[in-house]
Amino acid sequence: MAQKVYPMTAEGKEKLEKELRDLKLVKRPEVIERIKVARSYGDLSENSEYDAAKDEQSAVEQRIAQIEQMLKYAQVVEADSVDPNEVSIGKTITYTEVGTDDPETYTIVGSDESDPLSGKISNESPIAKALLGKKKGDTVTINTPGGSFDVTIDDVESK
Structure with a gap:
């Protein structure tokens, strides 16, 4: 099966690269810190802050994977x-x-x-x-x- 190619403009590729940097260098560390803080509250079974942070972590990691896939198979159209x-x-x-x-x-x-x-x-x-x-x-x-x-x-x- 052929890999999907992601046609995009140079501007679009730049925008994705910027979003990826932001997710990895800013968003991911913020979420990890929130998980640490929420964990310190004790009982995780009824800890809504912990659940929310874990959900956000999942969303951030999914978006990072999606962008990495798109950039890997990007086809910049001139x-x-x-x-x-x-x-x-x-x-x-x-x-x-x-x-x-x-x-x-x-x-x-x-x-x-x-x-x-x-x-x-x-x-x-x-x-x-x-x-x-x-x-x-x-x-x-x-x-x-x-x-x-x-x-x-x-x-x-x-x-």
Whole structure:
């Protein structure tokens, strides 16, 4: 079975590396200290501080493992290395739904970088999947759980 590759922008990889450092150097020691303090209260069977600290420790360790896995198999996508008119991860796309005059603009990023409220959509989203590999001027059908619609790609730009 092939290992999953995690496509991401250089900015997204940097953000993950920073989060990993913070988890290992700040968060993990804080949680370990809270566990030590909670242990000092005695009876662990009814010690809610101890239980909460252990739960947080588990969450921190899981996130560390997840980030390490993502970084190990990261595939940094350089938007500049792709045809300037082709939609790819790291590029900002402006499209207009056929029959409307209301353009929408999104930057396509790796799934862990996605933040739709700030205009960053995951490469695994229905919109991005439909647009990836297409070129400026193409009309594309986007299939979403809410139905399908056609869009025309107005602009493709690298950051």
